[in-house]
Amino acid sequence: MAWQRTTEADGLVVWRSTLLHSAGIPHVQTTRHGPVSDPVKGFDLVDVPTPSDPRQWEDSPAARRFGRLISSWASPISQVVGMKQVHGQDVRLIEDATKLHDRPVADALATSRPGVALVVRTADCVPVLLASMDGRTVAAVHAGWRGVVAGIVPAAVQAMRQLGAEPAQLLAAIGPTLCRDHFEIGPEVAQAMRDAQLGAWVDQQPGEARPHAELSKVVSRQLRDMGIPDASIDACSCCTWCHEDFYSHRRDQGNTGRMAALICPISRG
Numbered sequence: 001m002a003w004q005r006t007t008e009a010d011g012l013v014v015w016r017s018t019l020l021h022s023a024g025i026p027h028v029q030t031t032r033h034g035p036v037s038d039p040v041k042g043f044d045l046v047d048v049p050t051p052s053d054p055r056q057w058e059d060s061p062a063a064r065r066f067g068r069l070i071s072s073w074a075s076p077i078s079q080v081v082g083m084k085q086v087h088g089q090d091v092r093l094i095e096d097a098t099k100l101h102d103r104p105v106a107d108a109l110a111t112s113r114p115g116v117a118l119v120v121r122t123a124d125c126v127p128v129l130l131a132s133m134d135g136r137t138v139a140a141v142h143a144g145w146r147g148v149v150a151g152i153v154p155a156a157v158q159a160m161r162q163l164g165a166e167p168a169q170l171l172a173a174i175g176p177t178l179c180r181d182h183f184e185i186g187p188e189v190a191q192a193m194r195d196a197q198l199g200a201w202v203d204q205q206p207g208e209a210r211p212h213a214e215l216s217k218v219v220s221r222q223l224r225d226m227g228i229p230d231a232s233i234d235a236c237s238c239c240t241w242c243h244e245d246f247y248s249h250r251r252d253q254g255n256t257g258r259m260a261a262l263i264c265p266i267s268r269g
Helices: 018-022 054-059 061-071 097-101 145-150 152-162 187-195 215-225
Strands: 003-007 013-017 027-030 079-081 091-093 108-111 116-122 126-132 138-143 170-174 233-235 259-263
Touching: 003 018, 013 018, 018 170, 018 233, 027 126, 061 259, 091 152, 108 116, 108 152, 116 126, 116 138, 126 152, 126 215, 126 259, 138 145, 138 152, 138 259, 145 152, 145 187, 145 215, 152 215, 170 215, 215 233
Parallel strands: 079 116, 091 108, 170 233
Antiparallel strands: 003 013, 013 027, 027 259, 108 138, 116 259, 126 138, 126 170
């Protein structure tokens, strides 16, 4: 499978997983390019408006951008739920309507509530979107190297199981992230990955001052180890550093925006 780039009529540029799209699961990966853009940072989604404050939805540029993203979806969206991402291993289940007014401290969200779009924001870290094959249960995962080492991806798969979606029946889409050549790591990160039994994806080629790693492949392996079949994993081959569509914290030396990956359960009917 592969991811596909689409430019819509108003200039919004997005990417979608062919795997999830073929299953009819509403999702999207944003880029720097869109119709409601900051002249410097572009279609920056660094902020997810807080649902409990309606004024933020009415007044903020982020709200207008999120509104544009979901306005053309076939499934009606009643709520967009994001996270305070902290590079940890906590997963929050968004099942209780009262929790829709929170922005939980977590690095993964899972839900089976129709109309709830889950959001993960990145600018080099790995966005992972999970869905049951029937599309009724979904998750959005933020997987930086700390979260990968801590086990956020297996934890998200376990959360999906808690909601009734077994790993063998899951679809997984791994979004754009740094390629191996642009993910240079220090010795402490390399050691942390080795300690977590992830050393097979750490290497140092002749002439390189430091080790490198490829988180996309690590995440793919973690998904397979949890029981998701190879054919059900769709990894984007685009590097956030190399491709001009994407924000990259490393390439832009921290002066950058954020992209968003969104996914929503298919409505029951």
